[in-house]
Amino acid sequence: MSERLRITSGVSQLDRILGGLFIGDNVVWHDDSGSLASVFCLNFIQASQIQSKPLIYVSFDRSPKNLLEKLGPLADNPNLTILDCFTCGKGAKSSIFLKFYEESDAEFPCRIIRVEEPRRTEEVMDVLYGVHGTMKGDVRFVFESITGMQEVWGGEESILNFYSHSCPRLYELNTVAYWIMEKKAHSPRLRANISQIAQVVIELGIKRGTTSLTVLKAEKRDMDNLHKPHSYWAKDLTVTFDEEKRTTGGIDLGLRLKELRTRRGLSQTELSKLVGVTPSTISQIESNLIYPSLPALLKMAEVLSVDVSAFFQERTEVKKRIIFPSSEAVEIKIPELPEGNVFARLLTPIDFDPKAQPYLIEIPPGKSISAHFFIHKGEEIGYVLSGKLQIKLEKAAYNLRSGDVIYLTSEMPSQWKNPGPNTAKLLWIKIK
Secondary structure: OOOEEEOOOOOOOOOHHHEEEOOOOEEEEEEEEOOOOOHHHHHHHHHHHOOOOOOEEEEEEOOOHHHHHHHHHHHHOEEEEEEEEEOOOOOOOOOOHHHHOOOOOOOOEEEEEEEEOOOHHHHHHHHHHHHHHHOOOOEEEEEEOOOHHHHHHHHHHHHHHHHHHHHHHHHHHHOOEEEEEEHHHHHOOHHHHHHOOOEEEEEEEEEEEEEEEEEOOOOOOOOOOOOOOEEEEEEEEEEEEHHHHOOOOOHHHHHHHHHHHHHOOOOOHHHHHOOOHHHHHHHHHOOOOOOOOOHHHHHHHHOOOOOOOHHOOHHHHHHHHHHHHHHOEEEEEEOOOOOOOEEEOOOOOOOOOOOOEEEEEEOOOOOOOOOOOOOOOOOOEEEEEOEEEEEEEEEEEEEEEOOOEEOOOOOOOEEEEOOOOOOEEEEEEEEO
C-alpha cells in the first residue's frame, strides 16, 4: 500500500505506545492467561463501531449466545457480523447449541452466520472471504482464537497454513485484524512463525497479580519502548496504565520528562541527539533509574522549550496562569508525517496541560498528508484562518475555505490537502 492510514485502537495509551494502528495491520496478541486480550478487543470493536466500520468476529471458542452476552451493547450493531465456528465445531452440532437458531422468534441485533463445516479450513476461508466481499471500506476483524482453531483443526500446520495465507491477504485488502492466541498453548516454533508474518505483536502477561503489556514487534514505527513491559489494570472497558496514574512521594522527573518529550513530538532517539547523550540515557532517566547531569538537564530544558523548573513543579502551579505571550509558542514535530508537508506550533507552553490544547497548523501550497495530525481520543475543532483545504473523511471529500469550522468527535481524516496557491493556516484545538 502506498499510504498507511492511522486509526485508533480504542485505548488511548496503547495508541501512544504504538503510535496508533495502521490500515493493513495484523495484530497478534500473545495472551498469558487466555482472558487478558478481551478488554482490548472490546475497545477495538467499540472504536470501530463509533466510526461505523464493518467488523467480522470469528468465534471458535464461544457459542453465539455466550458471545452476545460477552459483547453486551456492542452486539446491538448492524455493522457487526459474527462467524459462528463453534456450534458445528467444538459444539459438535449439539441440540443445546442448535436451539439458538431454531427458536422461531429469535431476532439477532447483529448478523450471525453459522459455518456448517468449521473443521475444514477451506470452508472457513470461503465463508470468511465471501462475507468480506460484500462489505465496503476498511473492514475490521477479530479472530477468537488461534488456540480454538488449533483445537478444532487438530494441529499447528493447519493453523500456520491458514494464517500464512490470510495475514498477507488481509493486509492487501486494507483491513485491520486482531488475532488472539493463548501463549502457553502453542509451541515456540508456531509463535515465532506467526510473529514473523504479523505487522504488530503484543504480549499480555500476569505476574504476582500485576498485568503488563509488552510490544514485541511493530513494523514501520519509530518506537523507543519495544520489549518494554507496561503495567496496566482493567475495569469494565477502561484500561489504565501505570504511566497515567503513577504517584510517588517525591519528584517523578522521569515521568515529567516523558510527558514533555511526547508533547514536543520527539522520540527518545531524537531527544538524545539534540541533548548530546545516548538513547539509553534518556530511557534510563524516564524510567527513574538514573538522574541527568546538570548540563544535560539544562540542555533538555532548552530543547523542550521549558524552564528547568518544569521538570519538578506541580501542574497546578502552571495552571494559575491565564495569559501566554506568542513568544512561548513552540514548534512541534508530528510523528509519522512527512517533514515539509505540514508544520505545527503548540500555542501554549509545553509544560501547560489544559483541557483544550490549541495548535497552529500550516500546510504549504500543493502539499498533502495521508493521515490526520493527531491520534486523539476526544473531540477536536478547527478554524481555517486562511487559504484553502481539502479533507477526506471515509470516502467523502470536503472543501474548506477561510472562516470555515470543522468539528470532529470520533472521525479521523484520511487525508489533508492544500490545493491553493498560498499556505493554508488552521487553528486546531484538541479537547480532552
